[in-house]
Amino acid sequence: MTYLKKNWNALLYVLPAALFVTVFFIYSVVFTFVVSFYQWDGLKAPKWVGLYNYKIIFQDPTYVTSLYNTVIWVLLSLIVPVGLGLLLSVWLQKLKGQLVFKNIFYLPYAISLTVVGVIWAMLYSKTGFNQLLVWLGWEHLTKDWLNVPPYNTFAMIIAAIWQVTGTNMLLFLVGLSSLPKDPFEAAAIDGANRFRMFFHVTLPLLKPITIVVVGMTLVNSFKIFDVIWVMTMGGPYRSSETFAVTMYRESFVSFNFGQGAAIAIVLTVASILVSWFYLKKTIGEGD
């Protein structure tokens, strides 16, 4: 009570935002957690099933496929865009005409993932890459890319890589431009070549920004939805779903809310565990 009395004036300023967050998100997290222990279609009374919704995730082939796909997505969309982004940034850093190249690689990031999905669905269609392969005389290589697992998953990952690499490059460039000059000069005097310079000087100095880039990429790749929904809707026969898509389909196509909620919880736990370092860094030490 004394807390209220002393702080009511400041509370007036903080509360609207805090209320919004509580009503929309904290309430939601609790609700989803509770629902994950029930079987519920949103109409009839929910039926308690304990941990069944969780157990089935690791047993039912559909969910296991989705689990595998999620892991592939996370791994590949971590390694390739971060690696390529770093490579491009170091490459471009000292190149004349940097600006033109920078803008070209960065352009896809200005396009939303939904649009990226639409564009690449066209590229993977009959008239796209397949036509090109036919012209090159490699007809045996043509495929219905988006309808054959596991090609469909890899095809979509390439689309996502195309979109996100530019941001990583940009972040690394920002990081590179703020590095101190002395260590480089010292290393140059010691006669270090370019590769040694990169691995022993640049990379260690870039560690803080690398943590951020890796964290951001991880957080985003866990919840990838738009590209898949637009390109395959997780199909055919649910072969290209990831957890985010499975969660949506279970909830809003099959109206199996309990299952959807359990998948959402697993997704959350996994993504928080994996991005723990990043989260700790952004929240920072308290006051």
Add this chain to the structure above:
Amino acid sequence: MRRLASLLSYICISVLAVLWLFPVILVLMNSFKTLQDFSQGGLWHLPEGFAFFQNVRDAWVLGGLGQGFLNSIAYGVIGAVCSIFLAALASYGLVIMQIKRAFFWFLLIYSGTIFPFQMYLIPLYMAYRKTGLFNSFGGLALFYIAICIPFCVFLLRNFMRTLPYEVVEAARIEGCSNFTVFWKIVMPMCLSPIYVLFIFQFTWIWNDLIFGLTLTQSPDIRPIMAGLSSMQGIFFRTGVTTLMAGVIITSIPTILVFFLLQKSFIKGLQLSVKG
């Protein structure tokens, strides 16, 4: 040797850049074609006529993107402005008015960024169904305001901590009310992060697909990305040229924002990275 190496480096990066640009070039090329032109020649040949404006009109009217476009402009502006205002109020309470246990309140608000969106879908869908917010403009706008608040608070709080405290203190001693200090002194000093935040949040709302799909249903309420995804279902087989014009319509605002305001965008990245 040196020159050869640098020439090689240029050639490699140019090839990569051209590959990178190719999807965009194809989109442009095919949005110029008539449907007949496309069905005879396919994706890769150069357009023979110039049907760009016809395609844009078709996407806008037949594809229903026009309504989505206007909706999303409204969602983006309302969502960004309201969330920034509420977040600025909260940051002011946290930092300048120095509420007790400020870190607790900050964490409470910031927790909104930690969870994947999949955690919010089911409860919000059910609650929106019950309260009549489902498939309403106000309902989706409220959600967009809410989702943007945590990150705005994060950035504005960090920024307000760097403000010269004496200026604020002086105004207070002169007898200005809290809200006057907030509105007349602190807000004007925060204009540069506010500008950055507006761009970030507008783009986020513009690009959102999953909440538009989940919380709305009818085309006159739906935001643009949900509109595009249903247009994709209809036009993918029969109207690639129109679809490509649709791609351009949906991307123009974000591309404009990114390139015209690239400096402040990079600044925003820096601000959000520093933490």
